[in-house]
Amino acid sequence: MGETMKQEKGFGVFIAAWAYILWGILPVYWKMIEQVPPLEILSHRVIWSFFFVSAVVLFTKRDLLKKFLQDQIKEKKTIMGLMLASFFISINWLTYIFAVNTGHIVDASLGYYINPLVVVLLGVFVLREKLNFWQTTSFVLAGVGVIYMTVSIGKFPWIAVILAVSFGLYGLSKKLIKVDAALGLLLETLFISPFALGFLVYLAVNGQQSFLSGSLHNNLFLMGTGIATSLPLLLFGIGAQRIPLYMVGLLQYIAPTISLILGVLMYGEPFTRDHMITFACIWTAIAIFTLSNLKGRVKRKKTAPLSQE
Template identity: 40%
Template sequence: MDMHGLGFALATYFIWGLLPLYLALLKPASALEILAQRILWSLVFLLAWLVLSGHLRALMRRLDLRLVGLYALAAVLISINWGVYILAVTTNRTVEASLGYFILPIVNVIIGRIALGERLSPVQAAGVLTAAAGVTYLCLGAQSVPWIAFALALSFGFYGLIKKTAPLPAAEGLFLETAILALPAAVLLWTMGMRGQLAMLHGPATLDLLLAGSGVVTVVPLITFALAAKRVPLSTIGMLQYLAPTLQFLIGVFVFGELLTEAKLAGFAIIWCGLIVYLYGLARRTHPAALPG
């Protein structure tokens, strides 16, 4: 196991786990404005990074139709993921969003097995099946189809597959994705401005700074995720992903005061048990002599 890759993955999920707290500070900006602002400010920070590091010219030389097409697909998937997640947090559905990221690891394990031929140990497989049972229990107990959860899981699951196999380094790839999305984002903000629907420059300066800062909190975890995806098996990335929705779940319940029924708590408990089993299996595979059994 690449320990640097593992560190990048843990940093990614810790930042994403705390993201609802940041997004809550962006009200009264709408979900669409926050999405467009994230895209454009991410592009600004990535452009500055590439210019200062001297990598922008090398990226321009590598561009061709196939490369742009691949990252355009990644851009569509990540924009769907961002938009749905922002909508969930700004409409007090953070717990349902966390369910999506509890489903995501299972999606990643399935994709890793089918597309990349990644294998699990028996203990890791038992952990995945336990977590899948918890997700199934939550879905069956829901009074409506948790479309937010499934949209988040599927969009980021396939985004992770693209990042696993994509040829560009992390910052360059993310710059290309945001550059592809920049024009639609700019048109959206211009249209909202013409209709008087923008919060930026029409509220306190702190809100403007926080909207601009959304580029930083977007770029940093996506770069660390891309670095992790290059170094760590997709199935392991998928299971470590449970750390982020656990934090989101706790924030939704204890900070935002969202409703938590006993049935939901039981489903999440089953998922957490599956995570513990999987991580134990991962530790045995990495350091077999240090653990019993």
């Protein structure tokens, strides 16, 4: 039994790591269609994700979908959660595409580095959770990094903040609905598909669309946005359920690290001394935050048997 659990955990780590690797190299995909306006890319991303995930859910999770539609879809909390999740993930996707295709991959990676801190901060303000000393220290350090970047470079890192906050609020919205990752993406894209389709029709009527009016390259890559979006999420759903939450917390930094390297080395984005100081503050904050969480986990593990007696 122990050996089987180890194999399951190892498989989970492997699959989850690949999900984050795919998320990390996603800028390369968006760069392939950077001549297409971000809002048009987003609209295609929503539509093709809906079609792709629909096929996956209908073939592999039909019973789960049926149960959800019978039991949960009528609840106001579920509808509100889906609407909020759809709204926030749309903002997140649009901002990320805009960041990549306007030469701000470094800023985008900063956003996903600070996202875990923002999630906890949202927990403090929305769910009334409490911070310990080390968590507070990590927030102060991250704040210092953001302020330093604003003062030294002369601009507020709005891309990083919007990405971190929108994804944090997306996660918070998902707490309102207990649903499988693939099914969740299907329902979220279903909610925003009418808007995406309406925008694409508007572009077509006005002769401004890129799809079916440009190169075969653009057509194929726009159609492929559904797979590019959904595949990492499906892999993450498979991997995350086989590994502890703390391990997911460690693996999540793979994606922004890859994106940062791509932005600087592959696409030649600036990474100055001021960037280095900012990221050093953020990385130190993350290290303190992660170690604090691991220490708390070990402490709870040691005291758990005593509390059960």
